[in-house]
Amino acid sequence: MLKIKELTKKFDSLVAVNRVSLDCKKGETLTVLGPSGCGKTTLLRLVAGFEKPDQGEILLNGEVVSQPNKIIAPNKRDLGMIFQDLALWPHMTVEQNIEFSLRSKRMNKTERKKEVKEILEKINLEGFEKRYPNKLSGGEQQRVALARSLVSKPKLLLMDEPLSSLDSILKGELIQLLTSLKDQLELTMVYVTHDQEEAKSVADRIAVMNCGRIEQVGTLEEIRSDPTNKLVKDFLNIHTKPRSFRLEG
Numbered sequence: 001m002l003k004i005k006e007l008t009k010k011f012d013s014l015v016a017v018n019r020v021s022l023d024c025k026k027g028e029t030l031t032v033l034g035p036s037g038c039g040k041t042t043l044l045r046l047v048a049g050f051e052k053p054d055q056g057e058i059l060l061n062g063e064v065v066s067q068p069n070k071i072i073a074p075n076k077r078d079l080g081m082i083f084q085d086l087a088l089w090p091h092m093t094v095e096q097n098i099e100f101s102l103r104s105k106r107m108n109k110t111e112r113k114k115e116v117k118e119i120l121e122k123i124n125l126e127g128f129e130k131r132y133p134n135k136l137s138g139g140e141q142q143r144v145a146l147a148r149s150l151v152s153k154p155k156l157l158l159m160d161e162p163l164s165s166l167d168s169i170l171k172g173e174l175i176q177l178l179t180s181l182k183d184q185l186e187l188t189m190v191y192v193t194h195d196q197e198e199a200k201s202v203a204d205r206i207a208v209m210n211c212g213r214i215e216q217v218g219t220l221e222e223i224r225s226d227p228t229n230k231l232v233k234d235f236l237n238i239h240t241k242p243r244s245f246r247l248e249g
């Protein structure tokens with residue numbers, strides 16, 4: 001589905017993304033976990049097509065979409081995106097916000113309404129169609145943003161710390177919702193976060209990132225049983241048991 005090969009992005013002398021190679025299979029949730037400033041957002045922006053790489057390439061379903069001298073526009077990539085800043089349109093109702101994502105699809109008004117209604121049901125927001133974003137709680141706004149990114153049935157969903165502004169109860173609820181939607185809609189996701197609990201609860205595989213590089217990729221079990229270095233251990237809170245030893249003689 002998604003293949004990232006030896007991707008590098010520099011901002012002047014700062015190497016924000018440093019020879020990153022990763023892939024994400026259909027139906028998989030890959031989380032990228034790393035401290036603030038390690039290059040997570042830059043990596044997602046590269047995948048989305050908002051940034052051009054200095055080296056390396058990105059493929060979506062076998063098609064090259066990013067190379068230093070070639071870039072396919074974000075709206076031609078069939079992606080859903082939720083970034084830290086939700087950016088719901090304040091002057092549009094919930095329904096209009098979601099419907100906006102369907103504007104490029106060849107659908108008539110009735111079809112669009114039907115799609116919007118369906119996604120609102122899935123996301124437990126029936127009856128919210130006519131509300132404006134400023135009349136919604138933080139968690140509800142987050143769900144509208146999710147609905148908006150899912151309604152066009154993108155082949156890949158990119159999420160940049162989507163829950164960072166929510167309290168832990170809401171976070172838990174949204175993670176549950178996301179997990180059930182993932183199965184229902186067979187979503188493929190790249191989910192970026194600095195929060196290890198979030199990463200662990202949504203991920204099929206985790207990529208631990210630091211200073212622009214991927215330190216290790218694997219399932220939580222794989223990483224737990226064989227963390228490559230101290231940073232990975234610390235970041236995933238892995239406590240290796242002290243070796244038991246026998247006194248001889």
Ligand SMILES: Nc1ncnc2c1ncn2[C@@H]1O[C@H](COP(=O)(O)OP(=O)(O)O)[C@@H](O)[C@H]1O
Nearest residue numbers: 011014016034035036037038039040041042043
């Ligand atoms: N447009 C930009 N211009 C210059 N530096 C940038 C730009 N975007 C990001 N950076 C720098 O790249 C590094 C990685 O940033 P970012 O990808 O936002 O990290 P994260 O999302 O992991 O917090 C940071 O040092 C940041 O200051």
Ligand SMILES: [Mg+2]
Nearest residue numbers: 040041042160
């Ligand atoms: Mg970021």
